[in-house]
Amino acid sequence: MNAFVHTSDDIEIPFAHQQSAHCESGAIASLLRHAKLSISEPMAFGISSGLSYAYLPFLKFGGLPLFAYRMPPGQVIRGLTKRLGIKMHFERFRQPDAGMLALDHHLYEGRVVGIQTSAYWLTYFPPDMRFHFNAHNLVVYGRRGNNYLISDPVIDILVECEAGALKKARFTRGVLAPKGLLYYPAFIPEQIDLPAAIRKAIRFTTGMMLYTPVPILGVRGIRLVSRKIRKLDTRKQHQNKLLLGHIVRMQEEIGTGGAGFRFLYASFLQEASGVLRKPELAGIANQLTEVGDEWRRFALHAAKMCKDRMPMDYGLLADQLMHCATAEENIYRLLRTELK
């Protein structure tokens, strides 16, 4: 250990924990609220242009391709703070010990910080929910003895994690390796132009969903996956079930707020309609909610088919996805005309 150590003292910085649907938008929203900038999770997610759809067959997880319903990790924090003119302080570390010391140092100075970790080594996660995902985000607000006091955005209560486990979680190697990433808002402007940020964000998201040049992103990506599901080889039932289960997990289980972030985004549109004084947006939010319900029905059918509680029917699932694609395309076009 190094010279300046404050580890003997317990530290607890008062912090208001609020459970969120998604780790990254939850962590940054609660850090900003702690810095007296009141912002909801849906607002943070929407302004960062977090919503997306991507089918990435070249990134394999357990041999299965990646299906993403949002932009890559890091986009929420970077996108949100850039659009609002907030300056973030980021630190990464080569040496795990240096990273832990820096964390202690920030806590000692009374600073609550967000950190990136792997979800697998966090001991407070229920065992069945622990998977190797390196871009989990959480907030550390204190230290008691050898335990860190943690406000994990996706967990309903405050939790603690032992220093060794937290160190391991912060310094896993591999894809999206956190490298001990630690962050906090360093500067928040007095005046924030929320309406302008919202308009920009919606234009970016709708543009990306509608006019992507590659067939694996946005609405085209949804259609591609629909065609893939329709053409699945009926003889490889076990493999197909794993694939469908994987899709449903990416859509529902991995902290999306339901329907692969569609409900979160609908909530954002509803809030935005008040800020922009455009009641039309609230109507569009309702339409997006209906699409979200269709995504949920797709998930339920796919899951039941995996478990043989429903006869396997790739055509039905493909039709549902096609329906989602068409409805979303319509919604994004409407949004663009509203914000002309």
Place this chain on the structure above:
Amino acid sequence: MKRKEVPQQNAKAFMGHSKLLYAQDEQGNYVRAPSSGWEAEEIVLDQAIAEYERQARDAWQRAHEGLASTLEYHMFRERMDLVLLAQSTGFLKWRVRRHLKPGAFQKLSVRCRERYADALGKTPAQLDRLPAQP
């Protein structure tokens, strides 16, 4: 989704916790809506975990018969696969694949063993052992 439709099916994987969804209240306003579990999520989570279990069991059997190294068992036990283990140790895939064979793993240097042990959250000695049951 309406708030009253938010599934509350007490998933055992949540161990009494809840997760947050967003849903509409009676007036159509979006609100934060905790859920204690949903059938669809539970099915696919069980499926994913069963797949890891199956792989670990098969690897245990292979290691028991001397067809694979104990490393393969521990890899699947820690919910990893070849790609993930290669990424988290920094070894190339072909090397990891070699180390999954019993002979190559036995001859491995202490430093390489430590890298595996570290990535799997174990001690090097633990990597050599197989539990009595998979």
